[in-house]
Each structure stands twice: as structure tokens, then as C-alpha cells.
Amino acid sequence: MAWTWFHRLASPPHVYRVAGRLTPWLAWPAAVLIVAGLIGGLVLAPPDYQQGEGYRILYVHAPSAWMSLLVYTTMAVAAGVGLIWRMKVAHAVAASCAPIGASFTVAALVTGSLWGAPMWGTYWQWDPRLTSELILLFLYLGYMGLRSAFDDLQRADRVSAVLAIVGVVNVPIIHYSVVWWNSLHQAPSLMRLGKPDMPASMFVPLLMMLAGFTLFFGALLLVRVRGEVLSRERAATWIREALRP
Amino acid sequence: MNNSGAMGRDSAEPLRESEAAGSRGNASAVPHAWSPGEGAVAPLTAARLVLARDLKLAFRKRSQLVQPLAFFAIVTMLFPLGVSPELTRLRPMAAGVLWAAALLSSLLALEMLFRDDAQDGTLEQYALSGSSLTWLLAAKTAAHWLLTGLPLALMAPLAAIALGAPGAALPGILASVAVGTVALSLIGSVGAGLTLGIRRSGALLSLLTLPLEIPVLIFGARATELAIAGEAYGVPLQLLGALAVLGLTLAPLAAAAAVRINLE
Amino acid sequence: MPDLCLKGENVHLWRGDHHVLRGVRFQVEGGECLQLTGANGAGKTTLLRTACGLAYPEGGEITWCGENIRKDMHAFHAQLAYLGHEPPLKAELTARENLYYWVGVRCRVERQELDRALERVGGDHWADRPVRTLSAGQKRRAALAGLTLMRVPLWLLDEPTTNLDVEGQKLVGALIDEHLQAGGVALAAVHHELAVSTGQGLQRMELTVE
Numbered sequence: 001m002a003w004t005w006f007h008r009l010a011s012p013p014h015v016y017r018v019a020g021r022l023t024p025w026l027a028w029p030a031a032v033l034i035v036a037g038l039i040g041g042l043v044l045a046p047p048d049y050q051q052g053e054g055y056r057i058l059y060v061h062a063p064s065a066w067m068s069l070l071v072y073t074t075m076a077v078a079a080g081v082g083l084i085w086r087m088k089v090a091h092a093v094a095a096s097c098a099p100i101g102a103s104f105t106v107a108a109l110v111t112g113s114l115w116g117a118p119m120w121g122t123y124w125q126w127d128p129r130l131t132s133e134l135i136l137l138f139l140y141l142g143y144m145g146l147r148s149a150f151d152d153l154q155r156a157d158r159v160s161a162v163l164a165i166v167g168v169v170n171v172p173i174i175h176y177s178v179v180w181w182n183s184l185h186q187a188p189s190l191m192r193l194g195k196p197d198m199p200a201s202m203f204v205p206l207l208m209m210l211a212g213f214t215l216f217f218g219a220l221l222l223v224r225v226r227g228e229v230l231s232r233e234r235a236a237t238w239i240r241e242a243l244r245p
Numbered sequence: 246m247n248n249s250g251a252m253g254r255d256s257a258e259p260l261r262e263s264e265a266a267g268s269r270g271n272a273s274a275v276p277h278a279w280s281p282g283e284g285a286v287a288p289l290t291a292a293r294l295v296l297a298r299d300l301k302l303a304f305r306k307r308s309q310l311v312q313p314l315a316f317f318a319i320v321t322m323l324f325p326l327g328v329s330p331e332l333t334r335l336r337p338m339a340a341g342v343l344w345a346a347a348l349l350s351s352l353l354a355l356e357m358l359f360r361d362d363a364q365d366g367t368l369e370q371y372a373l374s375g376s377s378l379t380w381l382l383a384a385k386t387a388a389h390w391l392l393t394g395l396p397l398a399l400m401a402p403l404a405a406i407a408l409g410a411p412g413a414a415l416p417g418i419l420a421s422v423a424v425g426t427v428a429l430s431l432i433g434s435v436g437a438g439l440t441l442g443i444r445r446s447g448a449l450l451s452l453l454t455l456p457l458e459i460p461v462l463i464f465g466a467r468a469t470e471l472a473i474a475g476e477a478y479g480v481p482l483q484l485l486g487a488l489a490v491l492g493l494t495l496a497p498l499a500a501a502a503a504v505r506i507n508l509e
Numbered sequence: 510m511p512d513l514c515l516k517g518e519n520v521h522l523w524r525g526d527h528h529v530l531r532g533v534r535f536q537v538e539g540g541e542c543l544q545l546t547g548a549n550g551a552g553k554t555t556l557l558r559t560a561c562g563l564a565y566p567e568g569g570e571i572t573w574c575g576e577n578i579r580k581d582m583h584a585f586h587a588q589l590a591y592l593g594h595e596p597p598l599k600a601e602l603t604a605r606e607n608l609y610y611w612v613g614v615r616c617r618v619e620r621q622e623l624d625r626a627l628e629r630v631g632g633d634h635w636a637d638r639p640v641r642t643l644s645a646g647q648k649r650r651a652a653l654a655g656l657t658l659m660r661v662p663l664w665l666l667d668e669p670t671t672n673l674d675v676e677g678q679k680l681v682g683a684l685i686d687e688h689l690q691a692g693g694v695a696l697a698a699v700h701h702e703l704a705v706s707t708g709q710g711l712q713r714m715e716l717t718v719e
Contacts, residue, residue: 086565135456135459138452138455138456139456141452142449142452142453142456145449145452145453146439146440146449146453149440149443149446149449150442150443151525152524152525153525154523154524154525155442155506155507155509158506158509159439159503159506159507162435162439162499162502162503162506163439163453165499166435166457166499167457169495170456170457170460173460173488173491174456174457174459174460176460177459177460177463177464177484178459178463180463181463181467184467235526285587285615285616286613286614286615286616286617291613291614291615294610294613294614295610295614297610298599298602298610301602301606302599302601302602305601305602306601361599365595365597365598365599365600366593366594366595366596366597367597367599367611369563369591369593369597370591370597370611370614371614372563372586373561373562373563373586373589373591374586374587374614374615375583375584375586375587375588375615376583376614376615377583381614508563509558509563509564509565
């Protein structure tokens with residue numbers, strides 16, 4: 001019946017096993033795609049007619065920014081599943097996502113800042129994308145801070161789940177308002193690359209990096225979820241069996 | 246391992262029938278029937294009572310109401326002292342200063358929204374009242390806005406004048422801050438609900454609430470800025486209103502969910 | 510009127526790693542009172558909060574009149590009154606005002622009923638003073654007055670005799686007696702035996718710490 005697989009999916013020992021088996025299937029393709037993407041982007045792709053060689057940091061910046069949003073959405077969906085269907089494992093997934101997402105956000109900010117520095121002359125400008133990323137970082141920090149404020153893990157899970165859902169609804173609103181704010185004033189903006197005109201040799205490595213980063217996130221998430229499940233279920237009996245070498 | 250031991254009944258069996266027979270005619274101090282429909286209260290009435298009670302309570306502790314306003318005034322004052330006394334230099338940043346101060350004051354005022362009720366068990370009684378907790382929390386947030394947001398909106402024009410705004414701008418400033426503080430109270434109620442059980446939650450509450458309030462700040466400051474410059478401020482004001490309406494529909498739901506979880 | 514019965518079947522609840530409720534089973538019918546005893550931390554308050562739906566059990570279920578309480582929580586809550594450790598009174602309002610708002614959110618309450626209820630608990634002299642000026646016992650009596658005003662069949666009481674003198678404890682017993690006589694159900698967590706007249710359906714259950 002349909003519900004049995006759903007409940008089996010929720011069982012911690014099952015998740016522990018499956019996550020362990022699945023990790024290499026995500027990790028290796030991720031490594032290949034990232035290496036290929038880096039070679040394609042840093043070496044093979046032609047220089048941008050406007051920015052020269054400096055634009056190449058896009059190949060790390062854009063996937064990082066994309067991932068920071070994807071991870072937040074994943075976190076919110078997992079949190080929602082845990083909240084509505086009371087699935088402990090879903091909460092473990094949400095908890096595991098947060099530090100990964102925050103790291104991607106920091107990476108996006110740092111690479112964005114490095115990218116803009118030669119053009120702007122300073123390491124920071126209130127560019128809409130960077131500003132949105134900064135706000136997203138605060139959303140992540142808020143989520144992690146709220147989690148750590150509770151002693152009771154179950155309450156921490158559920159309260160932070162509400163926050164994650166509220167956050168994910170707000171992210172588009174915040175982004176729109178920041179873009180609107182930025183458009184009112186003629187501040188220098190970052191990525192005015194000819195995106196529609198991007199030749200394939202530029203575009204393909206970017207896609208590879210995006211796919212590679214996504215798979216990398218998947219693999220990293222599985223590893224973290226396993227650790228999270230172990231930590232939460234430490235009193236349970238199946239742990240001893242599972243950890244037998 | 247069962248922990249319900251020693252369950253004993255005091256000769257209840259034979260007595261129950263006779264007592265049931267007797268109780269119908271027993272018109273003692275409990276003369277009413279128990280069908281929940283009778284005497285039940287409409288959600289709007291319950292909400293109105295909650296609003297009335299919060300307002301009455303606030304007026305009994307009037308001194309507390311002044312604090313967020315005093316804070317607003319002090320923060321506004323910091324900018325001329327930190328930057329320059331010249332009104333020509335203050336006027337361009339007046340809108341931003343006003344709104345930053347308004348956000349911070351509204352954060353300070355959030356303390357009074359749920360804290361007292363959570364501590365004395367009133368919030369629990371609301372959750373158990375049979376009425377929708379969402380409605381009751383919406384009523385509390387409405388009372389909170391009337392007690393903190395509206396006074397702030399009335400004070401904002403005065404602060405704006407102190408920062409160099411012309412008299413003609415006052416209606417626009419009042420309108421934008423009034424609508425904006427509605428959204429701030431609503432978003433704040435979610436943050437307050439999330440941090441209910443946490444001691445010394447001030448910094449965490451700010452970290453949670455301020456990012457969510459940024460759109461309000463952006464649209465509100467723009468509307469105020471246009472008003473000060475004497476230009477049409479309808480567009481950002483409408484966007485601000487949209488945020489307030491969105492908050493009105495979604496925030497009490499989220500706050501109720503957060504409160505229920507914290508009551509578990 | 511359907512047969513009143515509050516039933517808990519195989520209720521399990523964890524708080525973190527602590528298995529607080531381990532397969533608790535109880536059944537209280539109309540006219541009966543279940544008296545919960547146990548050491549501090551045994552789970553009496555947790556069981557009461559689970560029975561009224563505030564806490565969510567990991568296993569087992571609570572039913573009221575044959576239906577799981579989670580099915581229609583609002584309707585279930587409309588039929589119960591819960592009195593926690595602290596009387597839910599605002600310090601700045603008078604006892605009378607407190608009752609008016611507290612009970613009024615749930616059901617219409619007339620002025621005469623308020624007066625009668627306050628009189629019953631001995632509150633005629635202190636009913637119009639701010640609650641912060643009242644003693645703990647008087648606050649408890651005011652809460653009991655609110656209980657009688659709520660006209661609900663199910664009472665869930667957490668240590669209802671706290672801070673009450675001997676007279677007050679007799680009052681609690683009398684109120685529960687009347688409630689049971691009218692066919693109501695009561696669940697009370699206590700440290701001492703309730704002064705309920707035996708001959709009513711009085712059950713006892715002791716909870717133990719793990």
C-alpha cells in the first residue's frame with residue numbers, strides 16, 4: 001500500500017542505511033561535474049568582451065548563490081513535512097541543511113565581493129543580489145540560533161520548522177523589495193553579463209557547475225543526515241547493529 | 246513498563262445507576278445543561294473580549310506604554326548628535342532614520358505582546374477555549390498595534406520635523422508609518438510566538454524578526470521619503486498596504502502555530 | 510446526551526530522552542473522578558496536558574465520548590475546563606473582571622451568575638480588589654469560581670487544593686461533588702486525598718517515575 005513506503009521512508013534505521021548506500025552515487029558524479037565545470041569555465045571558456053578574465057569567478061559565485069536558495073527551500077520543505085506528518089527524520093534533514101546553506105551563502109557573498117572588487121574599487125556594494133544574499137544569511141543564522149535556544153530537541157525542531165516556512169514565504173518578497181529598492185537609485189550593479197547571448201562554451205560549464213554543486217549538496221546532506229540520525233537515536237537498540245563493522 | 250498502578254474504585258458500580266436516576270431530579274447548584282452549542286460564544290465576540298481586556302490592562306499600566314515611544318525619540322535624536330545639526334543634511338536621511346528607529350521601537354514593544362499571558366497561563370486558556378487561537382492572537386496583535394504602533398505613527402511626524410521635514414509632509418508621514426506599523430506588529434507577533442519560552446530572547450527576537458521586516462522598511466521609507474520631498478507617495482504606500490494585508494491573513498496563523506508548539 | 514467518558518489507551522510520551530508516560534491507561538465515566546497521585550516529576554501534569562490535547566503523545570490515544578480528541582479539537586475544548594498550577598488571573602484586573610473576560614471568551618456569562626459564583630467561594634469582600642492584592646488562597650478561590658461558571662462536563666485540575674486552607678479544601682471537594690452529581694467527569698492531580706465524599710465514583714491512580 002502507498003503508506004507503507006512512506007512510513008518506511010520515515011524510519012531512522014532505514015534512512016541511515018539508504019543514505020549510506022546512496023552517498024557515493026551522488027559524490028562521484030558531483031566531483032566529476034565540478035572538475036569538468038572548473039576546467040571548462042576557468043580554462044576553456046573565452047573571456048567576456050566586457051569584463052575580460054575577471055568574470056570567471058561567476059563559475060563559483062552563481063552556483064553558490066543558486067544553492068543557498070535551493071538549500072533554504074529544501075530545509076523549509078523538510079521542516080514542513082516534519083511538522084505536518086510528525087516525521088522525526090524530516091526534522092533531521094532540515095537541521096542538517098542549515099549549516100550547509102549558510103556556508104553556500106557565505107561563499108556567494110565572498111565570491112561576489114571578490115568579483116565586484118576590481119570593477120568597483122571597493123569590496124562591497126549594495127548590489128541587489130549581494131544584499132539579498134546577506135539577508136538570506138541572516139535568515140539562516142536566525143534559524144540556527146532559534147534551534148540552539150531550546151533544550152528540548154523536539155520543541156526546537158517544531159518551532160524552527162514554523163520559522164523555516166515563514167522564511168521561505170518571505171524570501172521572494174524580500175528579494176523583490178530589495179530589487180525594487182536598488183532600482184530606485186542608480187547604484188552600481190554586479191552581474192550585467194550578456195546572459196541571453198552567452199555562448200555555449202560559457203554556458204555549458206556553468207550548467208555543469210550548477211549540477212555538480214547540487215549533487216555535492218545531496219551527498220553532503222546524506223552524510224550529515226546520517227550523523228544527525230545517529231545522534232538523535234543514540235538511545236535506540238538498532239544503533240549497535242548498524243555500527244557493527 | 247506500565248506506570249498506572251493501584252487503580253481502585255470506591256464501590257462505584259451499584260451506586261452509579263441509582264445516582265444517575267437521582268441526578269436528573271437533583272436541581273442543586275448546577276442547574277444547567279452541557280450541550281456546547283448553548284451559551285457558546287461567536288469568534289468575533291471572543292476576539293472583541295480579548296481586545297478589550299488587553300486595552301484595559303494596558304491602561305492600568307500606563308507607564309509601560311510610554312517606553313517604546315521614549316525609545317523612538319531617543320534613537321531619532323542620536324542621528325543629529327552623531328552626524329550634524331544642520332537640517333539640510335538631516336532631511337535626505339530623515340526617512341531612513343525614522344524607519345530604523347520605528348523598527349527598533351516596535352521590537353522593544355514586542356515584549357508586551359505575549360510574555361505576560363504566557364507566564365500566567367492566560368495563553369494556555371486561550372488555546373483551550375474552543376475558539377480559534379488564530380482569531381484570539383489576531384485580536385491581541387490588534388490591541389498591540391493600537392497601543393504601540395498607532396502612537397508611534399502619531400509621534401513620527403514630530404520626529405520628522407526635528408529632522409528637517411516640511412509641514413506639508415506630515416499627513417504622508419503619518420499614513421506611511423501607520424500602515425507600516427500594522428505590518429510590523431503582525432510580523433513581530435510571529436517572532437514573539439516563536440520565542441515564547443526562551444529567556445532573555447531580545448537579541449534572538451531581533452535576529453529573527455528584522456530580516457522579515459525589511460520589505461516593510463524599504464517600502465515605508467520610500468513612501469516617507471517621497472512625502473518629505475513633496476512628491477506622490479501612492480505607489481510605495483500601496484505596496485506597504487499589500488504587505489499589511491498579507492500579514493493580516495498569514496501572520497496570526499503562523500503565530501498560533503508557534504504558540505501551540507511552545508505550549509506543548 | 511451521549512455517554513460521557515474520557516479514556517486514555519496505552520499513552521506514551523517522551524520529553525527528550527525521558528519516557529514520561531509509559532503506556533498509561535485510564536477510563537473515567539460520567540459521575541466519576543480520577544485522582545492522580547505520584548511524586549514530583551512522575552508525569553501528573555504531563556498526563557493532564559495530554560488529556561486536554563495540549564501535549565501530543567507519541568503513542569496511544571485519548572478519546573472523549575468514543576471519539577479521538579484530535580478529530581475536532583475545538584469542540585473537545587469547548588467541553589472542558591483546565592486549571593493549571595497557576596490561576597490564570599491578570600494581576601492588574603479585579604477578580605470579577607478577570608472572571609468576566611476569562612469565562613466570557615468561552616461562553617456568555619451574566620452578572621448575577623458571576624456574583625453567585627464569587628459568593629460561593631467566599632469572595633464577596635475581595636472580588637473587586639486588584640488580583641495582585643489578593644493572597645494565593647484567594648486567587649485559587651477565584652479560579653475555582655471561574656471553573657463553576659464554565660458549565661462544561663469535563664474538569665481537568667492540576668493540584669486544585671494548592672494554597673487553600675482546610676475550608677478551601679472542603680470547598681474543592683464540595684464543588685467536585687456537585688459536578689459529579691450532575692454527571693460530570695473530573696480528572697485531578699493531587700498530593701493529598703481530595704475531600705470528595707466517598708460513594709461517588711472515585712478512582713485512584715498512581716504515576717511513578719521511570
